[in-house]
Amino acid sequence: MPIDPWGFTKHPRVEPPKRPVQERLADWDVVYRRPSLPLVREQARRCMGCGVPFCHGGCPLGNLIPDWNELVGDDRWADAIERLHATNNFPEFTGWLCPAPCEAACVLSISDQPVTIKQVELSIIDEAWDRGLVGPRPPERLSEASVAVVGSGPAGLAAAQQLTRAGHTVVVYERSDALGGLLRYGIPDFKMPKGHIDRRIEQMRAEGTRFCTGHDVGGAGLSVRDLRARFDAVVLAVGALEPRDVAYEGRDLEGVLQAMDYLPEANRVLAGKRPAPPVDAKGRHVVVIGGGDTAADCLGTANRQGAASVTLVDHNPRPAPLRDWIANPWPQWPRIARRSPAHEEGVQEEWATEVLSFVGDLGGHVRGVRVHEVRRTYVDGRRVFEPVEGTERELPADLVLLAAGFVGTGADELLGGLGVGVTPERGTVRVDGRWATDVPGVFSCGDASRGASLVVWAIADGRACAAAVDEHLTGERRLPAPVTPSDRPL
Numbered sequence: 001m002p003i004d005p006w007g008f009t010k011h012p013r014v015e016p017p018k019r020p021v022q023e024r025l026a027d028w029d030v031v032y033r034r035p036s037l038p039l040v041r042e043q044a045r046r047c048m049g050c051g052v053p054f055c056h057g058g059c060p061l062g063n064l065i066p067d068w069n070e071l072v073g074d075d076r077w078a079d080a081i082e083r084l085h086a087t088n089n090f091p092e093f094t095g096w097l098c099p100a101p102c103e104a105a106c107v108l109s110i111s112d113q114p115v116t117i118k119q120v121e122l123s124i125i126d127e128a129w130d131r132g133l134v135g136p137r138p139p140e141r142l143s144e145a146s147v148a149v150v151g152s153g154p155a156g157l158a159a160a161q162q163l164t165r166a167g168h169t170v171v172v173y174e175r176s177d178a179l180g181g182l183l184r185y186g187i188p189d190f191k192m193p194k195g196h197i198d199r200r201i202e203q204m205r206a207e208g209t210r211f212c213t214g215h216d217v218g219g220a221g222l223s224v225r226d227l228r229a230r231f232d233a234v235v236l237a238v239g240a241l242e243p244r245d246v247a248y249e250g251r252d253l254e255g256v257l258q259a260m261d262y263l264p265e266a267n268r269v270l271a272g273k274r275p276a277p278p279v280d281a282k283g284r285h286v287v288v289i290g291g292g293d294t295a296a297d298c299l300g301t302a303n304r305q306g307a308a309s310v311t312l313v314d315h316n317p318r319p320a321p322l323r324d325w326i327a328n329p330w331p332q333w334p335r336i337a338r339r340s341p342a343h344e345e346g347v348q349e350e351w352a353t354e355v356l357s358f359v360g361d362l363g364g365h366v367r368g369v370r371v372h373e374v375r376r377t378y379v380d381g382r383r384v385f386e387p388v389e390g391t392e393r394e395l396p397a398d399l400v401l402l403a404a405g406f407v408g409t410g411a412d413e414l415l416g417g418l419g420v421g422v423t424p425e426r427g428t429v430r431v432d433g434r435w436a437t438d439v440p441g442v443f444s445c446g447d448a449s450r451g452a453s454l455v456v457w458a459i460a461d462g463r464a465c466a467a468a469v470d471e472h473l474t475g476e477r478r479l480p481a482p483v484t485p486s487d488r489p490l
Contacts, residue, residue: 003049003070011042013113021345025304028189028270030096031341037075040123043116044072050107054331055117058105060460060489061087061094062482065102065117072120081128084121087482089158090200090459093183095122096192098456101489105331129199136206139167145473148173148231150217150414153181154455155446156237157200158462159469162479163235164209166470171231173215173222177273181239183455185264185271188297190304194271218414228418233441233469236420236429237462240447242408246289250358255366259294259403266301282306285396287369289313289355290403293340298401300342311348311395315374315385318351333489352376354385356392358400368394406452418442426451431485435465436472443469449485457483 004010017033018024024031047069055065064083071080084091095118106114128134145168149160152174164170178184180197201211218224227234243258250256257279268274281302288298291314302310319337328335343349352373359368373391377384408427409415415422420437421430428451429437429444436443445465446458460483467479 003047003066003073004045005048007045008048008108008112008115011046013046013116014039014043015116016119018341024190024341025345028304030193031190034126035119035123037123037127040120041073041075044069044120046108046115047073048107054105054107055102055115058331059102060454060457060483060487061463063087063102063121065115068124069115069117069120072124077124077127077131078133080124081133084124087480088121088459089161089463090154091121091125092196092200093154093192094118094456094459095125096196097183097187098454101333101454101456104333109334110330134203136203137165138207139165141167142169142208143167143473145169145232146171146230147233147235147469147473148217148227149235149237150227151181151237151239151446151448152179152211153183153237153239153446153458155239155448155458155462155465156181156235157204158459159235159237159445159466160209160462161204161207162463162466163469164204164207166466166479168470168473169210170208171210171212173217174211174213175216175219177214178271179211179213181237182241185267186260186297188263188267188301189270190300191297218411218417224414224417228441233443233473234418235465235469236411236414236418236437236442236444236448237446237465238409238411238414238448240406240409240428240452242406242410242427243402244404244407246355246402246404248355248357250360250366253358253360253366254364255398256358256400257402259288259290259298259401262401263294263297263301266305277305279399280305281310281399283308284398286310286399286401287313287395287397288401288403290405291316292403292405294405295401295403296340296342298403299347300340300345302399302401303342303345307399309348309396310346311350311397313350313353313355313369313371313395315354315376316351317376318349350395354387358397359394366397366400369397369400370394406447409448411448420444433484433486434468434471435461435485436468441472443472457489461485 049066068080068083100118103114108114149156149172160170286302286307288295323334354374356370361367373388374385429449431449445461464481467481
């Protein structure tokens with residue numbers, strides 16, 4: 001059945017169902033329930049099949065969205081997963097975690113609610129696994145080349161899978177005790193079940209990719225000299241794990257810590273790697289500094305641990321409920337107020353508020369956060385936050401989590417040992433237009449070279465980097481390259 005260009009007038013947008021707040025706070029299971037197939041097919045039929053599908057441009061992977069919307073609408077799941085896998089190695093990762101810039105670019109979003117592209121994508125891969133439509137795709141023949149991929153996050157896994165399928169011998173090194181990068185311990189289970197990582201790893205093992213965990217490449221795990229001697233090419237997909245710190249008075253108080261010193265430990269407990277978290281929010285007043293995804297993950301985690309309260313502090317003003325169509329036109333990502341499921345579970349939001357200092361008790365533990373309201377202005381194109389007189393106050397805080405973003409790879413020893421250059425402004429690996437570093441045969445992709453970004457960009461980077469590495473090894477352009485290092489979101 002061809003796409004009905006008027007389908008959106010017959011079917012309103014329906015969001016995937018969520019579990020009740022009290023139910024999901026009692027466990028760590030995913031927030032969203034799996035929608036029925038009739039509902040998914042109905043939502044897919046809202047797609048107009050635009051002659052110029054702007055959703056393609058909104059997706060760094062170039063996902064063929066109208067194609068698989070039509071196939072889902074016709075109940076052709078085997079064809080739909082084939083079309084989806086043509087551009088995306090891991091649609092379950094993007095289906096659970098991507099904020100869906102494709103939906104923002106959907107033509108319907110100009111005057112209506114966009115197609116639920118993300119939910120259709122997730123339903124395709126869920127059905128594909130259930131129906132046995134996902135299996136290993138080993139290469140027909142092996143090349144004589146070998147590649148080391150350092151890092152097993154989405155960029156590293158995408159690069160490794162593409163290169164393995166191209167016939168190269170690929171070994172993935174991960175410094176943690178489990179594979180997946182930030183997907184493993186940095187993302188809470190209520191946002192994505194870790195079984196999705198495990199079955200992809202098994203698929204990749206069956207294709208021929210080898211994995212080595214607990215290897216701190218460049219340190220005690222594997223020397224740089226051995227790395228270069230063993231492999232014809234190296235892909236650095238080490239992420240951007242160096243957190244942005246703050247210099248407020250009281251930063252050294254006990255109970256003030258980085259979000260990534262808190263979230264992974266909570267996830268390790270759930271994975272059975274720890275009997276209890278070293279820092280537990282139970283009964284505590286928690287203040288989270290920052291307003292992004294990591295802050296929301298801290299919020300959801302603290303509430304599940306039984307925090308007495310959670311307050312989010314962000315120096316930016318509260319985003320507007322509606323987009324500014326002049327300054328922020330379609331198909332750009334709309335800069336509007338958004339709430340994650342974690343925000344529904346109990347939070348105090350302090351917008352346009354800046355931290356002055358952390359206040360401690362006599363025992364050296366944090367007991368409060370001094371803040372004041374600020375007014376954002378621009379001077380010579382730069383943001384400036386001016387204090388609002390008379391607004392200084394103290395927020396109660398037994399635990400403070402810093403979720404202010406990331407400023408570098410955190411892999412200085414490895415990068416220094418290899419001799420690769422880094423960008424002075426962001427501390428990311430410097431690459432040329434073909435993902436190559438300053439050192440011949442060494443490439444980099446994902447957050448390591450782009451800076452902290454979205455999972456969909458990481459997978460796209462990994463695929464594109466694999467194409468560059470394959471060309472370096474074979475002299476031929478054989479693999480798809482959806483993005484370049486200089487590409488930026490719409």
